Every structure is written in structure tokens, then in C-alpha cells.
Amino acid sequence: MRQSKSFIPTLKEVPNDAVVPSHILMLRGGYVRALAAGIYSFLPLGYRVVKKVCEIIREEMDAIGGQEFHLPALNPREIWEETGRVQAFGDTMYHLKNRDYVLAPTHEEIITFHARKVVKSYKDMPQTWYQIQTKFRNEARPRSGVIRGRQFLMKDSYSLDVDEEALNKSYRLHDEAYRKIFTRAGLNFFVVGASSGAMGGSGSEEFMVRSDAGEDVVAHCEGCGYAANLEVATSKIDPVGREKDSREIYEISTPNVKSIDELCAFLNINERQTAKSRVYICENTPVLILMSGNDEVNETKLQKALGADVRPAHPDELKEITGADAGSIGPVGFTGKIIADNRIKESNNLFSGANKNDFHIGGIDFLRDLPNIQYADLRSVESGEGCPNCGKPLGVFTAIELGHIFKLGTKYSASMGANYLTEEGEEKPIVMGSYGIGVERVIACSIEQSHDEYGIVWHKSIAPFQVHLLGLNMKKEVIVEASEKVYKQLTDAGLEVLFDDREDAQAGFKFKDADLLGMPIQVIIGEKKLAENKAEIKIRKSGERLEVPLENLAGTVKELLDKI
RNA sequence: CGGGGUAUAGCGUAGCCCGGCUAGCGCGCCUGGUUUGGGACCAGGAGGUCGCAGGUUCGAAUCCUGCUACCCCGACCA
Known part of the structure; x- marks a missing residue:
């Protein structure tokens, strides 16, 4: 292609509203232009990259027996009512004003709609149906250029199977195809085993790329490939343990000592000798959380341990509940539920607040002084801690989710009545899987991973x-x-x-x-x-x-x- | 949705506090000439409802009110 006749509007200066490298470079290189927040036009050069990525995806999807569809973006709302997802999506779904249609944010319902009309027998399966198409989501806050838009290209595929075992096979095929796709695109990615989340179903994996522009925080081990969302990640750390002799409890005057660091400096002790107290409200009841030193409470883990939503107590509530302000709160004398992090399980000779402003207590023995205490893993993993699998140091960083594969099970088929007849003539819901890839994210991640101060360094497979x-x-x-x-x-x-x-x-x-x-x-x-x-x-x-x-x-x- | 920021020519910006503007600069654009291995030089030129709507004032880019758009942080995120 001759550049003299091409539309490649490069920019020498960084546009005012771009901050992440991929966004800046896509704009500067004349690859994309913004139309509105989270809505981008792909210019000819950018569209060539889109087509390259799509072609890689097609080849690998076809290789596992996928069949490409072209499904409507405009959907009757009533189809989405069948699965209750109009409500589930809420404001994220776009609704048309002059007809009872919605703009599809994904396509499970449409796939299930077609499946229930034609997939009537176990002989009709397995099927893998996919499409590469624009999705619409009314994101509350679009950001980072093309990484989180209100309109974006997604490859989504859906597997239709007779049972869990067959689903597992489809899932595994997708897992392998995804690894090939991202490898061919030149991406340095890793895979996070995630909890199934709001999609329902029994298993899922996220394909991630490390990036400062990412929205998820993950812990990742270079050594063995262990990767987990920080919300669930664990690490090998030394427990604080017990000293031979438990001292008696004693009160110490600690004027103006609020933080763990101040306490350690004041008493000339190590942070591991302290138990930080945090008060959360769970179902209108205060719960005292004890952490070792400056370890942070991981609220997701806490919610899991308590089985209900939590929120931090407000400052005025703290005083009412404990008799002290933040910085002087402690477990001794606290009458409500107490949960301590596993790191300080059954420890002794710890320092904590006295529930009296400007006083702390020393010599706390969890076994002796806190008979009703419970323990759980409540802390957030920190960079450098040992991998739970192999012990090598973990990296904790932000990452972009490129793709997600789910075992849906029968969530959609059951609610929409997509049933088939088994060999025995028994009617059963189709067992489904759902597998997505963000096409623009593949492109943005590639740039995030491969650029320098002068510009983009394309991997040959997706270079325009x-x-x-x-x-x-x-x-x-x-x-x-x-x-x-x-x-x-x-x-x-x-x-x-x-x-x-x-x-x-x-x-x-x-x-x-x-x-x-x-x-x-x-x-x-x-x-x-x-x-x-x-x-x-x-x-x-x-x-x-x-x-x-x-x-x-x-x-x-x-x-x-x-x-x- | 909460917090913060920004809005002046295609892009990047100065001016705003302390009203006096006929709105300045760099890049880009047009014309002519010179140049030609890391975003050239000279000369001439075009391009602006200063985000929108009200208000204050003799006078508003500048002060006040409301709105809108965009960016960032957070909340949210199949």
C-alpha cells in the first residue's frame, strides 16, 4: 500500500486525553480515533490489525470444530427476560427508546434461542458456535482507550454438549485453542483459575496479560505458573507462632500512638509482635478482625469467611462499639465475634490496643485470653512472598483480562427450555460453555507489552x-x-x-x-x-x-x- | 454513582487569580523558493461561536450560576 495515498494521520504530540501507552500509540499512529467516551473508530491501519487478530482467532476456532455465526446485535428484550438478565445487567444493558429492543452485551440468550429450536437430540451434539462481533455495554466508566469501551469487538463461542463430561472436553479444547491464539498473537500471557462468579456454572479460567493499565490485581509465579486473583491468592509465609512462656497481660500508656509503625517504634518491637485490630460490620453486628502487624485485611476473603457482606465500621461506630478510636482498639475485653488471620493463629505475647484511647495491652495470649477467637485466611498476598505451590517468590501486579472461558452448565438451557432427548429418550437441558476473547484487548495488550519511547513494536503476526x-x-x-x-x-x-x-x-x-x-x-x-x-x-x-x-x-x- | 481535574484553530498549549483581547505561541495546513539519512529552513498566507446557556459589568476567554463533554481515582464489571 502506498503511503502517499493512504489515510494514516500520525500525530507528533500526545493527545491530551490519552494516558496509557497503548491508547497514546494507537492515536498517534493513526490506528484509531475516538468518537465518544469508550467508542472508537478503527482507521484503515487499525482495522488491518483487527482483521489479523480475527483471522488468527478464526483459524484456531475452526481447528477445534467451531462454526462461525453472524448474530444480531439488536435483540428483542423479551428473550433476555427469559433468563432474568435484563435485571441482572441493569444499567449496563442498552435499551432502545422507540422499540422494545436491547443492544446485546453478549449472546448466551441468542445462542440458546437457536439451540432450543434445532438441537433436539443427543445426536446433534457436540456443537461449537462462535461469532466475532460488536458488543454493547453501557460501562459506567470507560477507560484506557480501547481496553474498556462501551462498544467493543468480542469473539464469543458457545459449546453445546450432552453432559458434564462432554462439556469438559469442549472446555479443554477451548483452553488449548486460546493458548494457541494468544501465543500466535505474540502475547506473554498467563492463566488464572477464577471462581465462576456471576455467570453461573462450575469452572472458569481467565487469560491475562500483565499491564499497568490492567484492572485486576493478580499474584503470579514465574516458576510454576501459579496465578490467582489477589482476592483469593495465597502464599507461603512464616506463621508468627508462640513463644515458650506467656507473659501476663499488662497495660501500657502509649500517648498519641496510632499506627502499627508508631507502636513498634514506641515499644521498640517488631511488627510481628503486634496484632492490628479492624472492626467490620457484618449483618449489623460488629466483628473484630486481627491481623499481624501491617497486613491488610482482604475484604473478599473476609466476606467468604463470614458468609455475608461486610463493611468497615465508621469512626463514630468504633467508639461506641469498643470505647476507643481507631489506633487503640484491641481484642481484650471485646465482647463480639473475633476473627484473626491464620498468620497469628494461637500466638502469644502480642501487643494490641486496649480499647481505651492512648493505651495498648501487651502479653496477649490468644489461647489463654481469647477463648472464642476464630481463625481464617484474611490477608492479601504481597509481592515477594512464596508461591503456595513451589515456594518461589510471587509477583503481585495488575493485569488485563483478555479472555475468559466458563463452564455454564445448564443455567441458560434450563431457564430457556433448550432441551434434547438422550439415547434413552429422556429429556435433558443442553450443557453449555461460554468462551470470550476481547479483540481490541488483544491489540492493546500487544502494544502495552511491546513498545518503546518511539512507538509500537508489532509482533509480526498482527502487524498491519x-x-x-x-x-x-x-x-x-x-x-x-x-x-x-x-x-x-x-x-x-x-x-x-x-x-x-x-x-x-x-x-x-x-x-x-x-x-x-x-x-x-x-x-x-x-x-x-x-x-x-x-x-x-x-x-x-x-x-x-x-x-x-x-x-x-x-x-x-x-x-x-x-x-x- | 461519589471524589478530583480539564475544556481556547486539526494537535499541543499561553492568557484566567488581578476583567481592557484586535486572543498569543509551537506543530500541522496552503503558496513560492531552498533543502533532503532521524519529525528541515526562509518568505508569504488561511484557519477561533475561547465547550454551551444565562447573569454581573461601560466592557467577559477572564468574575458568578446552571448545564454538557472528556480524562483520572474509587465504586461497579457477563
């Missing part, structure tokens, strides 16, 4: 073009002639080439644009090298430069492409 051919001075006849020849040679060899044939752009300008746009290979035709019948090749990723004879340039480029 494999080669960026730069004719440096297109006012010189020799350069024009030579670069036209090279353009022909490369395209004839089946390479995808973006040819910077612009007459009015200077060399430096073209170099900057090429680095920004990020094609894996740059072929540079300049006067000096041309005198020796050579072109220069720059590998975008490494910055490496090679001088290559014009004859069989295409062959050399192909070899290089194979290597990177």
Missing part, C-alpha cells in the same frame, strides 16, 4: 504490514526507480508492504513515522547504499541494521521475518 519500505528522497529519480522496483519485488513475493513513497516527507520524518507505526521490518532505500546496489534493513524490535543487496531482498526479508 510486515514490511515498511521507505524511499528516502522521492524527488530523486534513482530512488524512485529503485524503491518502486523493490516494492514490486517484495509484494510479488507475497509480502505485505507499506511503501512510504511520499514526496514531501523528509528522511527523518519517515524514520520517525516508521518507528511510530511499528512494522517489524523496515527496508530503507537511500542514495548512499543504493550506489552499492544495496538497501538497508532495520529490525524494529532490536534496532539492528543490515545492509542487503537489492537482488533477492525479498528472500532476505522473509528469512528475517521467520527469525523474529
Whole structure:
């Protein structure tokens, strides 16, 4: 494609409202433009990337027997009423004003609608149906460019099976296909086994990419691949344990000592010798939580331990419940429920608040002094702690969810009456799975993972073009002639080439644009090298430069492409 | 939805506190010329309802009120 005739509006400066690298670079490179918050147009170059990603997805989905559909985005609301999801989605679902339609945020209902009409026998299964299509969600807060939009492209597939065992097979096939897809796209991803969540069903995995632009916090082990959402992640840490002799309880005057750090400094003790108290309200009843030192309470874990929602107590409630303000609260004398983190299970000689402002208590023995105490895993894993599987240090960081696979079970088939007849003539609901990939996220993650201060560094599999051919001075006849020849040679060899044939752009300008746009290979035709019948090749990723004879340039480029 | 921020030419911005503007600058754009290996130079030129609507004032980009849009943090997230 000739750049002189292409619409590639690159930007030298960073647009005011972009902050994450992928967003900045997509805008600067002329890949996308915003239409409104969370709504983006893909420009020609960007759409080429979209098509590349979709093609990889298609190939791998087809390879596991997937059949591509094209389903409507406009759906009658009543179909969504059948599963109660109009209410479940709430404000996230778009409703039309002048007809009783909704814009589909996903397609379980539509798939189930078709399945119940035609999939009537065990002989009709298994089926894997997929589509790559725009989804609409009225996100409360779109952000990070294309990463969280109100309208986005999603590949979603649905498996239809006769029973759990068959579902497991479909699920495994998707798991493998997803790994292939993300690997082919050049992504450095990892897989988090998640709880099934609001989708229902019995199992799910999330495919994640590490990124500062991510919205999920995960703990990940490079060593063995262990990965878990921070909400459920665990680690190997040393318990505080017990000292040989328990001291007596004693009260200490600790004026103006509020935090654990201040307490440690005041008493010249280690934070592991302290028990931090936090008060939560659970079903209108106060619960005292004890953590070791500065360990943070993980509210998700706490809710799981209590089996109900919690909220931190307000400051005025603290005083009423404990008789003290935050900073002086402790378990001794507390009459309500007490739960301590496993790290300080059955410990002794600990310091904590005295439930009296400006006083703390020392010598607390959980076994002796707190007969009704319970224990649970309540702390959030921190970076560097041991992996629960292999003991190597865990990394805790944010990540972007690229894909999610679910075992749905019969949630939708049962509520919508999508039943089939078994070999024995028994009527049963179809057992379903649901598998999604965020197409734009694949692109954004790729950029998040692969860029430098100059621009994007595309992985060859999803780059809009494999080669960026730069004719440096297109006012010189020799350069024009030579670069036209090279353009022909490369395209004839089946390479995808973006040819910077612009007459009015200077060399430096073209170099900057090429680095920004990020094609894996740059072929540079300049006067000096041309005198020796050579072109220069720059590998975008490494910055490496090679001088290559014009004859069989295409062959050399192909070899290089194979290597990177 | 709560908190914070921003809105001036296609992009990036100055001016706003302390009203006096005929709104300044860089990039980009147009014309002509020079240049040509890392976002060139010279000369000339076009381009603005200062987000919108009210108000205060002799006078508003600037002060006040309301609204809208966008960004960030949080809540939420099949």
C-alpha cells in the first residue's frame, strides 16, 4: 500500500486525553480515533490489525470444530427476560427508546434461542458456535482507550454438549485453542483459575496479560505458573507462632500512638509482635478482625469467611462499639465475634490496643485470653512472598483480562427450555460453555507489552504490514526507480508492504513515522547504499541494521521475518 | 454513582487569580523558493461561536450560576 495515498494521520504530540501507552500509540499512529467516551473508530491501519487478530482467532476456532455465526446485535428484550438478565445487567444493558429492543452485551440468550429450536437430540451434539462481533455495554466508566469501551469487538463461542463430561472436553479444547491464539498473537500471557462468579456454572479460567493499565490485581509465579486473583491468592509465609512462656497481660500508656509503625517504634518491637485490630460490620453486628502487624485485611476473603457482606465500621461506630478510636482498639475485653488471620493463629505475647484511647495491652495470649477467637485466611498476598505451590517468590501486579472461558452448565438451557432427548429418550437441558476473547484487548495488550519511547513494536503476526519500505528522497529519480522496483519485488513475493513513497516527507520524518507505526521490518532505500546496489534493513524490535543487496531482498526479508 | 481535574484553530498549549483581547505561541495546513539519512529552513498566507446557556459589568476567554463533554481515582464489571 502506498503511503502517499493512504489515510494514516500520525500525530507528533500526545493527545491530551490519552494516558496509557497503548491508547497514546494507537492515536498517534493513526490506528484509531475516538468518537465518544469508550467508542472508537478503527482507521484503515487499525482495522488491518483487527482483521489479523480475527483471522488468527478464526483459524484456531475452526481447528477445534467451531462454526462461525453472524448474530444480531439488536435483540428483542423479551428473550433476555427469559433468563432474568435484563435485571441482572441493569444499567449496563442498552435499551432502545422507540422499540422494545436491547443492544446485546453478549449472546448466551441468542445462542440458546437457536439451540432450543434445532438441537433436539443427543445426536446433534457436540456443537461449537462462535461469532466475532460488536458488543454493547453501557460501562459506567470507560477507560484506557480501547481496553474498556462501551462498544467493543468480542469473539464469543458457545459449546453445546450432552453432559458434564462432554462439556469438559469442549472446555479443554477451548483452553488449548486460546493458548494457541494468544501465543500466535505474540502475547506473554498467563492463566488464572477464577471462581465462576456471576455467570453461573462450575469452572472458569481467565487469560491475562500483565499491564499497568490492567484492572485486576493478580499474584503470579514465574516458576510454576501459579496465578490467582489477589482476592483469593495465597502464599507461603512464616506463621508468627508462640513463644515458650506467656507473659501476663499488662497495660501500657502509649500517648498519641496510632499506627502499627508508631507502636513498634514506641515499644521498640517488631511488627510481628503486634496484632492490628479492624472492626467490620457484618449483618449489623460488629466483628473484630486481627491481623499481624501491617497486613491488610482482604475484604473478599473476609466476606467468604463470614458468609455475608461486610463493611468497615465508621469512626463514630468504633467508639461506641469498643470505647476507643481507631489506633487503640484491641481484642481484650471485646465482647463480639473475633476473627484473626491464620498468620497469628494461637500466638502469644502480642501487643494490641486496649480499647481505651492512648493505651495498648501487651502479653496477649490468644489461647489463654481469647477463648472464642476464630481463625481464617484474611490477608492479601504481597509481592515477594512464596508461591503456595513451589515456594518461589510471587509477583503481585495488575493485569488485563483478555479472555475468559466458563463452564455454564445448564443455567441458560434450563431457564430457556433448550432441551434434547438422550439415547434413552429422556429429556435433558443442553450443557453449555461460554468462551470470550476481547479483540481490541488483544491489540492493546500487544502494544502495552511491546513498545518503546518511539512507538509500537508489532509482533509480526498482527502487524498491519510486515514490511515498511521507505524511499528516502522521492524527488530523486534513482530512488524512485529503485524503491518502486523493490516494492514490486517484495509484494510479488507475497509480502505485505507499506511503501512510504511520499514526496514531501523528509528522511527523518519517515524514520520517525516508521518507528511510530511499528512494522517489524523496515527496508530503507537511500542514495548512499543504493550506489552499492544495496538497501538497508532495520529490525524494529532490536534496532539492528543490515545492509542487503537489492537482488533477492525479498528472500532476505522473509528469512528475517521467520527469525523474529 | 461519589471524589478530583480539564475544556481556547486539526494537535499541543499561553492568557484566567488581578476583567481592557484586535486572543498569543509551537506543530500541522496552503503558496513560492531552498533543502533532503532521524519529525528541515526562509518568505508569504488561511484557519477561533475561547465547550454551551444565562447573569454581573461601560466592557467577559477572564468574575458568578446552571448545564454538557472528556480524562483520572474509587465504586461497579457477563
